[in-house]
Amino acid sequence: MPTQLPTPAAPLRIGTRGSPLALAQAHETRDRLMAAHGLEREAFEIVVITTTGDRVQDRPLKELGGKGLFTKEIEEALLAGRIDIAVHSMKDMPVAQPAGLVLDCFLPREDVRDAFVTLEARALGELGEGAVVGTSSLRRRAQLLHARPDLKVVEFRGNVQTRLKKLADGVAEATFLACAGLKRLGLTGEVPHRAVEPDEMLPAVAQGAIGIERRGEDTATAALLEAIHDAPTARRLAAERAFLAALDGSCQTPIAGLAELDGGRLRLRGEILRTDGSEALADDMTGAVEDGPEMGRAMAQGLLARAGAGFFDWR
Numbered sequence: 285m286p287t288q289l290p291t292p293a294a295p296l297r298i299g300t301r302g303s304p305l306a307l308a309q310a311h312e313t314r315d316r317l318m319a320a321h322g323l324e325r326e327a328f329e330i331v332v333i334t335t336t337g338d339r340v341q342d343r344p345l346k347e348l349g350g351k352g353l354f355t356k357e358i359e360e361a362l363l364a365g366r367i368d369i370a371v372h373s374m375k376d377m378p379v380a381q382p383a384g385l386v387l388d389c390f391l392p393r394e395d396v397r398d399a400f401v402t403l404e405a406r407a408l409g410e411l412g413e414g415a416v417v418g419t420s421s422l423r424r425r426a427q428l429l430h431a432r433p434d435l436k437v438v439e440f441r442g443n444v445q446t447r448l449k450k451l452a453d454g455v456a457e458a459t460f461l462a463c464a465g466l467k468r469l470g471l472t473g474e475v476p477h478r479a480v481e482p483d484e485m486l487p488a489v490a491q492g493a494i495g496i497e498r499r500g501e502d503t504a505t506a507a508l509l510e511a512i513h514d515a516p517t518a519r520r521l522a523a524e525r526a527f528l529a530a531l532d533g534s535c536q537t538p539i540a541g542l543a544e545l546d547g548g549r550l551r552l553r554g555e556i557l558r559t560d561g562s563e564a565l566a567d568d569m570t571g572a573v574e575d576g577p578e579m580g581r582a583m584a585q586g587l588l589a590r591a592g593a594g595f596f597d598w599r
């Protein structure tokens with residue numbers, strides 16, 4: 285069956301949030317589809333959709349309630365047929381999709397590491413006693429406080445420029461961003477930072493990965509997307525997201541997880557923390573690539589058993 289290609293008269297509508305990073309990810313998706321199918325730019329239309337997470341800027345994200353803050357309105361547009369595909373940061377995606385939608389196309393994963401940002405590009409270990417760090421991520425807060433109980437963590441939201449301004453104004457000495465975001469925005473050279481190795485700070489599940497969602501019954505779009513799908517990224521996310529699902533977690537829980545492929549093997553590292561950083565439990569397993577989801581579930585069960593009741597202030 286020949287794939288039905290989009291045309292300027294009937295373009296493929298790409299739904300995305302309007303943030304600079306979201307737009308960069310939508311453009312990357314369009315550019316990869318153009319290259320894979322020899323299409324012109326006019327065969328695509330970028331449709332910007334505002335989500336609850338974008339609208340509410342004055343409150344910590346965790347107060348808005350856990351899952352789907354950046355995805356609900358986009359998924360509604362997809363189900364209603366106002367867009368054909370939705371481009372997402374997989375880090376923000378709930379582990380299950382609404383009925384009728386499929387999320388099985390992933391672009392090659394970017395750098396998974398967190399970036400430690402200070403005006404002088406200092407290393408995390410160089411932070412002085414009692415320093416103030418700004419982040420809105422429960423995971424980063426908990427990991428930081430676990431390693432350095434002396435630090436003070438303050439709520440920090442906003443885009444890269446806002447955050448740098450806050451650092452310049454002395455609201456905090458340091459903040460974190462994902463290395464993937466900096467790279468996709470072309471800001472690696474402009475934002476003073478050091479990448480933090482996963483051994484020091486295990487990244488969020490699916491950090492650095494972009495996923496493309498579509499309607500389940502839309503087989504023409506499925507065929508189109510096959511050409512830009514990255515299977516190794518899919519294998520890694522399957523393990524990490526099975527781990528997250530078994531913990532009943534989201535991007536708003538202090539959970540970290542990273543799967544890596546080495547030859548024919550998959551290494552999965554996972555970590556759960558108490559929000560205040562007082563306790564952290566971690567595990568590290570290696571197995572067959574196709575057993576990734578099973579490893580993720582087993583690791584979650586093991587950590588839950590070790591944690592016991594009372595560990596969780598978020599579950």
Ligand SMILES: NCc1[nH]cc(CCC(=O)O)c1CC(=O)O
Binds near residue numbers: 375460465490535
């Ligand atoms: N929760 C917000 C979010 N979702 C994805 C990214 C970065 C890009 C990525 O991890 O793919 C960010 C911001 C950040 O952590 O700096």
